[in-house]
Amino acid sequence: MNELKWEGLSVGLASIISLIYVWQPGPYPMGAFTFIAQPLFLVAIVSYGWKAVKELRKRSVL
Amino acid sequence: MSWITLVRVIGTLTCLLTIVGGWLIARRNFARLSDRPAVSLGIATLSATAFWKLSAFACIAVLPAATMAVANYHTFVGVHEVEACSQCHVMRPMVNDLHDPNSDALAARHFKNGYIPTGQCYACHSDYGFSGDMAAKMEGFRHLARYTTRTYKEPLAARTRFDNHQCLKCHQGKTPFESVHVHGDVLTRLQSSNMSCLNCHGRAHPTRADRTPGSARYSALVQAPSFTEADHE
Numbered sequence: 041m042n043e044l045k046w047e048g049l050s051v052g053l054a055s056i057i058s059l060i061y062v063w064q065p066g067p068y069p070m071g072a073f074t075f076i077a078q079p080l081f082l083v084a085i086v087s088y089g090w091k092a093v094k095e096l097r098k099r100s101v102l
Numbered sequence: 103m104s105w106i107t108l109v110r111v112i113g114t115l116t117c118l119l120t121i122v123g124g125w126l127i128a129r130r131n132f133a134r135l136s137d138r139p140a141v142s143l144g145i146a147t148l149s150a151t152a153f154w155k156l157s158a159f160a161c162i163a164v165l166p167a168a169t170m171a172v173a174n175y176h177t178f179v180g181v182h183e184v185e186a187c188s189q190c191h192v193m194r195p196m197v198n199d200l201h202d203p204n205s206d207a208l209a210a211r212h213f214k215n216g217y218i219p220t221g222q223c224y225a226c227h228s229d230y231g232f233s234g235d236m237a238a239k240m241e242g243f244r245h246l247a248r249y250t251t252r253t254y255k256e257p258l259a260a261r262t263r264f265d266n267h268q269c270l271k272c273h274q275g276k277t278p279f280e281s282v283h284v285h286g287d288v289l290t291r292l293q294s295s296n297m298s299c300l301n302c303h304g305r306a307h308p309t310r311a312d313r314t315p316g317s318a319r320y321s322a323l324v325q326a327p328s329f330t331e332a333d334h335e
Contacts, residue, residue, distance in 0.1 A: 048128030055120040062113035065176035071250030081166040088162040
């Protein structure tokens with residue numbers, strides 16, 4: 041697990057969208073949260089999980 | 103403290119932590135952490151590698167999950183409020199007509215007589231929100247996608263037949279309903295939604311002609327409504 045650059049930036053961007061939605065829950069922030077922020081969060085979580093599992097297998101932990 | 107305030111406080115906290123943490127983690131090269139000094143947390147001292155890997159777990163897995171859970175309050179619970187519906191301008195004709203004391207539409211009659219104390223839209227369209235089934239949720243996402251990409255045409259037309267159980271859940275079994283003998287005659291058809299309650303009880307909302315851009319009532323119907331959620335309680 042050397043780099044988590046895209047995962048970090050993805051969750052950061054998704055959190056900015058989420059912050060706007062939390063304070064202004066109109067249709068456009070809801071659309072951005074539903075169709076952009078949540079997929080970004082999920083992609084980042086899956087990518088992070090994949091890298092973590094790969095490293096644990098490499099170190100024979102799993 | 104109200105739920106909405108709690109959502110905003112927790113949501114802001116998790117979002118800000120994730121933004122800062124995500125930025126710091128994106129800049130970190132985990133391969134070069136082994137020669138960095140250990141990090142003291144007061145109750146424990148961790149190697150720099152362990153500290154940043156735990157931070158990455160918190161900022162990329164735990165905090166985003168918490169943020170999604172908190173922000174989805176608006177998606178599944180906040181949408182029960184009339185104010186939430188009126189934020190999409192295509193819904194304003196229904197909401198404005200609901201508040202019109204001179205309207206004889208079914209929804210307006212329910213509102214002015216105080217039949218539904220809170221969440222008037224959701225009371226009759228309760229197939230959305232957290233308790234709705236998957237089909238209703240997919241339909242909601244379709245509505246959201248069509249609205250935000252502006253790929254819709256006014257006046258809106260319902261794709262599906264209105265489920266009469268939304269009416270029967272309140273009216274069936276009550277004396278005013280049961281005392282009308284014709285209800286007994288058509289109950290089976292009402293229960294299966296093969297016959298609409300509106301056949302006898304009039305339209306629920308403004309007509310499609312009124313909701314068509316350019317119609318005489320259109321500009322009045324799409325005005326931004328001036329009410330607070332307290333007006334619906």
